[in-house]
Amino acid sequence: MRFGARLTWLGRVRRGWMASGVDDTSGRDRPSDPEATAPPVGDVVTQLRAVCGDAARALSASGVGLSVMATNGTYGMATASDPVTERIEELQFTFGEGPCVDAVATCRPVLIPDLDVDAMRRWPVYAPAIHDAGVRAVFAFPLQVGAVRLGAIDVFRVQTGLLSRAELGYAFTVADRVVTMLLDGQERATTDADGLDDAIDNRIRLYQAQGMVMVQLGVGLAEALTRIRAYAYAEGRPLGDVATDIVARRLRFDQDTT
Numbered sequence: 696m697r698f699g700a701r702l703t704w705l706g707r708v709r710r711g712w713m714a715s716g717v718d719d720t721s722g723r724d725r726p727s728d729p730e731a732t733a734p735p736v737g738d739v740v741t742q743l744r745a746v747c748g749d750a751a752r753a754l755s756a757s758g759v760g761l762s763v764m765a766t767n768g769t770y771g772m773a774t775a776s777d778p779v780t781e782r783i784e785e786l787q788f789t790f791g792e793g794p795c796v797d798a799v800a801t802c803r804p805v806l807i808p809d810l811d812v813d814a815m816r817r818w819p820v821y822a823p824a825i826h827d828a829g830v831r832a833v834f835a836f837p838l839q840v841g842a843v844r845l846g847a848i849d850v851f852r853v854q855t856g857l858l859s860r861a862e863l864g865y866a867f868t869v870a871d872r873v874v875t876m877l878l879d880g881q882e883r884a885t886t887d888a889d890g891l892d893d894a895i896d897n898r899i900r901l902y903q904a905q906g907m908v909m910v911q912l913g914v915g916l917a918e919a920l921t922r923i924r925a926y927a928y929a930e931g932r933p934l935g936d937v938a939t940d941i942v943a944r945r946l947r948f949d950q951d952t953t
Contacts, residue, residue: 740774742876747776750850750869754862757830757853760784761873762795763838763846764929780851783825793821794835795847802844804866805835809855831855836870838877840925848873878924904938911948922948 747759758780775781787793794805797817807813810831814822825833832852838845848870850858858866901923908919926948927937940946 744774751776756850758851760849790820792818798835798837798847807833808857843925843929900938904941908948
């Protein structure tokens with residue numbers, strides 16, 4: 696499932712990073728489109744682990760890790776392509792620094808093609824630790840919808856070097872896919888817990904809420920739904936409850952809160 700319309704902030708970031716700081720001379724093959732791979736099966740965590748594994752292979756990475764923010768604003772590891780990468784990912788929360796932390800804080804990708812040159816002062820504790828584990832380059836991509844920050848996906852490599860333009864585009868597409876999976880996973884959990892009648896009522900309210908948010912933000916219906924889902928995910932609330940508050944005018948969306 697494609698993430699829908701590209702967000703304005705993400706488009707600006709992508710154009711900037713695609714224009715500089717990437718390797719256009721690499722002879723590496725272009726990664727296949729992650730949307731073209733078979734959809735993963737199992738629960739959300741299992742699916743995300745499979746996506747991380749696919750990304751690691753496509754990007755010639757030693758591992759790919761995924762971290763999400765808890766509803767109280769703290770970080771919690773979600774999954775990784777392998778146990779070693781999971782430990783490397785977790786060290787960011789132990790030390791309070793690292794590519795995921797920076798990517799979420801700045802809402803921008805963090806591209807470190809040479810850990811020795813670019814990261815030892817930036818992350819004085821984390822960088823030496825992962826260097827000892829064999830990591831030589833790391834690239835982090837924020838998972839975000841509007842102002843709602845969901846987490847980040849991190850790509851680790853044992854060799855130095857920039858991402859190619861194709862690899863950078865692939866990584867952004869994977870980030871899009873992960874955001875969709877996170878939001879879909881929460882929505883399915885909410886729907887499964889509701890009865891059929893409640894689910895129908897929730898759907899009607901959601902349509903109404905979409906229209907109201909569309910007007911409030913000046914966006915299309917698809918983008919309005921994405922913003923509502925992202926808000927529900929970040930707040931740890933059922934989608935139907937958020938829609939009810941919007942329709943009842945207890946909750947209003949603007950660019951600073953969505």
